[in-house]
Every structure is written in structure tokens, then in C-alpha cells.
Amino acid sequence: MHYLYIASTAGFSGKSLITLGLGLMLKEKGLSIGYIKPYGKIPLKQDGRIVDADAEFLRKALDISEPPEVVSPFVVTYELQSNLLKGKPSDKFDDINRAVSSLANKDLVLVNGAADLYEGATFGIDGLKLIRHFKAKTLIVEPWNGDSSIDAIVGAKELLGSDFLGAVINKVPQGVHDHVKNFVRPFLEKKGIAIFAALPLDRLLDAITVRQLNEILGGKVLCCEEGLDEFIESFSIGAMDVDSALKYFRRTPNKAVITGAHRSDIQLAALETSTRCIILTGGLYTNDVIIGKAKMTKTPIISVHEDTFATVQKIESVMGKISIREQKKVQKTKEIIVREFDLVRLLKELKLV
Structure with a gap:
């Protein structure tokens, strides 16, 4: 089984949308896909339990057969944070491990990361720990923010080492798209960083x-x-x-x-x-x-x-921080990923072809 951890260096990068788009494309290729969001932050009460609202939306959009408690095994709440600060046991790693292990029959498990690689550390489920434990390959989603985005991608590669798979440069404004395509992308590729896509800024997705x-x-x-x-x-x-x-x-x-x-x-x-x-x-x-x-x-x-x-x-x-839970955004995301993302290269890097 292969794990693809979809991460970022900061929140609101577009991870969930890219996870959704990839999942839809991979299913069309005939692969058996698992999906999990280990660290949820948008509590939704459903059938007597708390799940993450975005994770539940992706579970349905990707037609995932696993129940919500597997897809969304942990959601941080005010009560949990309060108990943590009062010194009560807070390590949730075993819960995540059980949920991920239940997906062992899948060709590929998409792991929807938290805001950054450190979020969740107080509960023992930060991205770095999960990546290393599950030997997951990591795809960094970096929204374009000038030179600091280049630093973030290079820094992520150095931090993750052999677990680093590559990056997606997201939300690239039209005015700098040629610059990113002709200069930034080749520069990063020469440093051994696979850039699977430079996705254009689409106002609908941030709407x-x-x-x-x-x-x-x-x-x-x-x-x-x-x-x-x-x-x-x-x-x-x-x-x-x-x-x-x-x-x-x-x-x-x-x-x-x-x-x-x-x-x-x-x-x-x-x-x-x-x-x-x-x-x-x-x-x-x-x-x-x-x-x-x-x-x-x-x-x-x-x-x-x-x-x-x-x-x-x-x-x-x-603005730009609104959830993905809109059907129009799902369709738009799929269109962009199909057009821009180098899926063949991703499958080769993951040794799935």
C-alpha cells in the first residue's frame, strides 16, 4: 500500500481541493483510493459523533465506502483543547494508526494534512510524525507568494528528505504565470524538486x-x-x-x-x-x-x-478561506487538475504504473 500525504507550510493553501481533484482522477484511472483526514478542525455532529465537515464532504464526493469515523478519526474541539491544557492525556496517535491501518487494502491512501507540518503535535499527530511513521510520500501544496514560496518548497524538501515527493505551486495569478512557468519551475526542477503543477488562481475556488x-x-x-x-x-x-x-x-x-x-x-x-x-x-x-x-x-x-x-x-x-463544500467548486477543481496536473508523473513517482 502507498500513502500520499498532502501537506502545506501554511493554512488555506488549497490542499483539500487538490486532494479532491486527485482522488477523482485516480478513481477514473481504476485505482482503489482511500482517504483520511487525521486532524480535523471543523466539527460536525453526525449520527451521534463528531466528524470534520470538510472530510465528510470529501468522503461523499469521492464515494469512499469507509465510515466517517475512519475518514475523520479525530476532530479538535474546545473541550479537548481545554482538557489538554489541564494536563489530561491527549495523545491521539493510536486512534489515527488504527484508522489508517484499516485502509490496508487500498492501492493508494490520500492523507489530507493539517494547516502545516507541525499542527497537531500536542496531540501526537503532527504531519511530520505521521509521514515518518507511515513512510508516506509527501506532496507540498504551496500557494504562490513570490520568492517566499520558493524558499518554502526548498525548505520542505530539506526537512522531509526522502519522504518528499514534490510540490504543487497553487493559486498563481495570471500576471506572473509565465514567470512561474519559465523561471521558477525550471529552477526548482534543477534542484531535484518535482513540480507536478503550477495551478492558476481561480476566483471561483476562493469565492x-x-x-x-x-x-x-x-x-x-x-x-x-x-x-x-x-x-x-x-x-x-x-x-x-x-x-x-x-x-x-x-x-x-x-x-x-x-x-x-x-x-x-x-x-x-x-x-x-x-x-x-x-x-x-x-x-x-x-x-x-x-x-x-x-x-x-x-x-x-x-x-x-x-x-x-x-x-x-x-x-x-x-475571502479565500471559505470551505470547498460547494458542488460548483468540485467540478471546477476537477477541470483544473485534469488540465494542469501531471498525473502520469505522479503515478510513476509513486510506483503505481
């Missing part, structure tokens, strides 16, 4: 639905609830003059516009362009003309109590 955003902001939906499941890919602050706003709005598709309730001119400009929702700050409502126009375009208008600055801070804290 958030209007409904999710409203829940985070604690807002009140004034109209057009039928538009709450549309995806927001960016946001704009409507604080400029209306002519400038209209020019900017036309260049920015699938956006949320944040503005004051008194700026009906900005609201109308937003409704004339590709806008997923309008967020009115300060707890105020807009007028009937705007509501009528919004209903025509099926664009939700949301009123929030916070001022513009606080609202923007909340939005910035979640």
Missing part, C-alpha cells in the same frame, strides 16, 4: 456565496433571497463619485458592493453591472426605487449594523 457572507456579517436581507446562493469573487467599496464607480464596477464581475444607504447613486450604478449583492452599512435601509431595481436583477440587498471599515475587515478575513 463565497452571498448566503455565507450574510451569515458572517449578521446582516438582514432586504430583498431577493433567490440570489443568496450566487458566488461572490471580489468586493468593491462604493465611496467614490458615481462616474468613477461605474467605470470600476464594469471591470469587476461577480462582486459585492459595500456602500452607505444614502448613496443611492452608487447602488444604481452597481445594479447596472455584474453585482452579486449590495451591502448597506450602518444598519440603514435603502429606498423603494433601489429595491425595485434590485428585484428586476435579482440582486440581494443586505443591511448590516457595522460601519464600512468594520464590514470590510470581516470580509477580508474570510
Whole structure:
């Protein structure tokens, strides 16, 4: 049996999406795939037990036959953290070992790593320990962040040694894609680092639905609830003059516009362009003309109590960090992985062909 540990040096790198995309491709190749997420952080109560919400989503998306307690053997909770700090026994390694051992009949087990290689150390289940114990080959997923991404990949290779398989450079902006392809990737390959893909930044994969955003902001939906499941890919602050706003709005598709309730001119400009929702700050409502126009375009208008600055801070804290649990993202991920990922090379490196 082979283990592929999908890791990163920091959180929100895109590990789960890449794990999902690889799993779907490998199953289409006829391989028997196992999946496990040893360290969960998104508690979901299901059938009387706690599982990780993302792990459960991947279990279903990959049509994994194993029960949730195998796929998600440990989920950290406030109670567990509290008991840990009080000195109660906290080593969860045996639980993980039993779960992984139950997958011994698979061709390949995909292990969905934690935020970094050290997370989970206080519970005895950090990435480094699991990689070494199971002799897992490790694929590093590194979101592009300039030269620091190069350092992170090289550093991971030095840290992991023979357990290091290679890397995926993820979320590469269009403006630097040629640079990464023509200079960064060859540079790393010359250092003996296999780069299986340089995946482009895709706004849909980092997007958030209007409904999710409203829940985070604690807002009140004034109209057009039928538009709450549309995806927001960016946001704009409507604080400029209306002519400038209209020019900017036309260049920015699938956006949320944040503005004051008194700026009906900005609201109308937003409704004339590709806008997923309008967020009115300060707890105020807009007028009937705007509501009528919004209903025509099926664009939700949301009123929030916070001022513009606080609202923007909340939005910035979640954009790009939203879960994978959306069917549109599953399909998009598969399309990107099929197009960009060197699966043949991966299978050769894992000695599965």
C-alpha cells in the first residue's frame, strides 16, 4: 500500500481541493483510493459523533465506502483543547494508526494534512510524525507568494528528505504565470524538486456565496433571497463619485458592493453591472426605487449594523478561506487538475504504473 500525504507550510493553501481533484482522477484511472483526514478542525455532529465537515464532504464526493469515523478519526474541539491544557492525556496517535491501518487494502491512501507540518503535535499527530511513521510520500501544496514560496518548497524538501515527493505551486495569478512557468519551475526542477503543477488562481475556488457572507456579517436581507446562493469573487467599496464607480464596477464581475444607504447613486450604478449583492452599512435601509431595481436583477440587498471599515475587515478575513463544500467548486477543481496536473508523473513517482 502507498500513502500520499498532502501537506502545506501554511493554512488555506488549497490542499483539500487538490486532494479532491486527485482522488477523482485516480478513481477514473481504476485505482482503489482511500482517504483520511487525521486532524480535523471543523466539527460536525453526525449520527451521534463528531466528524470534520470538510472530510465528510470529501468522503461523499469521492464515494469512499469507509465510515466517517475512519475518514475523520479525530476532530479538535474546545473541550479537548481545554482538557489538554489541564494536563489530561491527549495523545491521539493510536486512534489515527488504527484508522489508517484499516485502509490496508487500498492501492493508494490520500492523507489530507493539517494547516502545516507541525499542527497537531500536542496531540501526537503532527504531519511530520505521521509521514515518518507511515513512510508516506509527501506532496507540498504551496500557494504562490513570490520568492517566499520558493524558499518554502526548498525548505520542505530539506526537512522531509526522502519522504518528499514534490510540490504543487497553487493559486498563481495570471500576471506572473509565465514567470512561474519559465523561471521558477525550471529552477526548482534543477534542484531535484518535482513540480507536478503550477495551478492558476481561480476566483471561483476562493469565492463565497452571498448566503455565507450574510451569515458572517449578521446582516438582514432586504430583498431577493433567490440570489443568496450566487458566488461572490471580489468586493468593491462604493465611496467614490458615481462616474468613477461605474467605470470600476464594469471591470469587476461577480462582486459585492459595500456602500452607505444614502448613496443611492452608487447602488444604481452597481445594479447596472455584474453585482452579486449590495451591502448597506450602518444598519440603514435603502429606498423603494433601489429595491425595485434590485428585484428586476435579482440582486440581494443586505443591511448590516457595522460601519464600512468594520464590514470590510470581516470580509477580508474570510475571502479565500471559505470551505470547498460547494458542488460548483468540485467540478471546477476537477477541470483544473485534469488540465494542469501531471498525473502520469505522479503515478510513476509513486510506483503505481
